[in-house]
Amino acid sequence: MNIASLQDVLAASLRGEPAALSRLFDIIDRNRDGKMTAEELQAAITLPAHAQSISQLIIYKESEWYHQPQKWDALDELLGHSGSTPHLNWLAEKQRIKQISWWSEVAEKVGLPVYGKVFHFHPVGLVGHFSSQKAYCFTLGMMKKIYSKSSSSMFPRMQKIINELNEHIELYKLDTDLRRAHFWAQVTHETGVNISIEESFIYSKQGLIGTFGYFGRHPDKATVFGYADSARKTINAAGEKITSIDHEEIANRAYGGLLGNGDYFTGDGWKYRGRGLKQLTGRSNYNKFNKWHKKHWPNDPIDFVENPNSLLEAKYAVRSAAYFWIDNHLYNIADSGATSNAVDRMTEIINKHTHSYPERRENFEKIWREKWLIQ
Structure with a gap:
């Protein structure tokens, strides 16, 4: 079957499944011109994750043996x-x-449709789809339990996150119950109730001092940029309004000269602020993620160092978290057991000086005890 006819078949057979059709074009049509070429298909199947997705297609099309x-x-x-x-x-x-072309000679004798149209599938891909290893899927119901305080407006974001995770569970090393519980114990703390995938810079004066070394050394600046009253989080200790410009100031002062960033004047602190499910932070981490992403998705030309806001898109938010999880071998720590020690060791790698160790332990204990991620 040539590429042009494949496009027609996909469009026809998936007309009632726009999400599935869109996903196929995401995988194959990398330049987004609405066409799938032989070169694009060949490039797609060089990646195991994409080849697996394509191999699971079932296409209703006239047999090539029907003359x-x-x-x-x-x-x-x-x-x-x-x-x-x-x-x-x-x-x-x-x-x-x-x-x-033998179809017409044997069709009626063996019960094949005389008009030559049949379902085509990849036998190995089909069997693999039903194997026990691929049986696990994250569901919206699971996410609703984990983010029980989130409003229904968050459900579309949850679903996009779920779709990306399910597409690459093995690649992301989230292929055991224990790994999934540890992963989400950390992610839920990083993203909060509203599944925020962008770092917030709303801090009290004491919060700035206790969180960032710069403000610990310059408490007078914390008075300027931090709120004084939790009931009025947009007003600083001097009674002045805290604006988005002040948030940029916080980021540039807090992260300037750290994590591969240039100094305060470069603006790198704000440019490479925390984003994604794991709040990837700092130019060096964005650069490492960029290289990792190109290795696994060479046909996706996005440059996260030049376009850091791309991590605010759900699939890249997931991939950035998966990168950190894999690159730091956090899955090995998860394999060590359902213990507070394992949670603390993981937290130390993610954010050594955080005050949130107890909250992350509590997240894990609840997810594991309630079996929210076990099918």
Whole structure:
């Protein structure tokens, strides 16, 4: 089947499944021109995760063994064949095609449809789809339990996160109950009730001093940028309004010269602030994630160092968290057991000086005890 006919078949057979069709174009049509070329398909199947998705397609299409001479005759003019100027090689090829097309001879005898249309599937891909290893799927119901205080407006974001996770569970090393529980214990703390995938810079004066070394050394600046009263979080200790410009100031002062960032004046602190499910922070971490992403998705040309806000898109938010999880071998810590010690060791790698160790332990204990991520 050629690429053009594959597009038609996909569009027709998935007309009632726009999400599935969109996902296929995401995988194959990397330049987003609405067409799938042979080169794009070949590139897609070089990646195991994408090859797996494509191998699970079931396509309803006329069999190549069902011979219809008019379809081949339609190529005569293109190949330079006519009654007055016969193309002998093309005539021989059409005869060969007719001889090896067996469908019409056997269809009625063995119960095949005489019109030649059947379902085509990849046998190994189909079997793999039903294997026990691929049986696990994150569900919206699971996420609703974990984020029980979230409003229904968060459900679409939850679903996008779920879709990305389910697409690459093995690659992301989230293939055991214990790993999933540890992963979400950390992610739920990083994202909070509203599943925020962007770092907030709303801090009290004491919060700034206790969280960032810069403000610990310059408490007078914490008075300027931190709120004094939790009931009025937009007003600082001097009674002045705290604005988004102040949030940028906090980031540039807190992260300037750290995590691969340039100094305060470069603006790197704000540019490479925390984003994604794990709040990836700092130019060096964005750069490492960029390299990791290109390795696994070479046909996705996005540059996260140049376009850091891309991590605010759900699938990249997930991938950035998965990168950190894999790159720091957090899954190995998860494998060590359902213990507070394992949670603390993981937290130390994610944010060593955080005050949130107890909350993260509590997250894990609740997820594990209630079996929220076990099917």
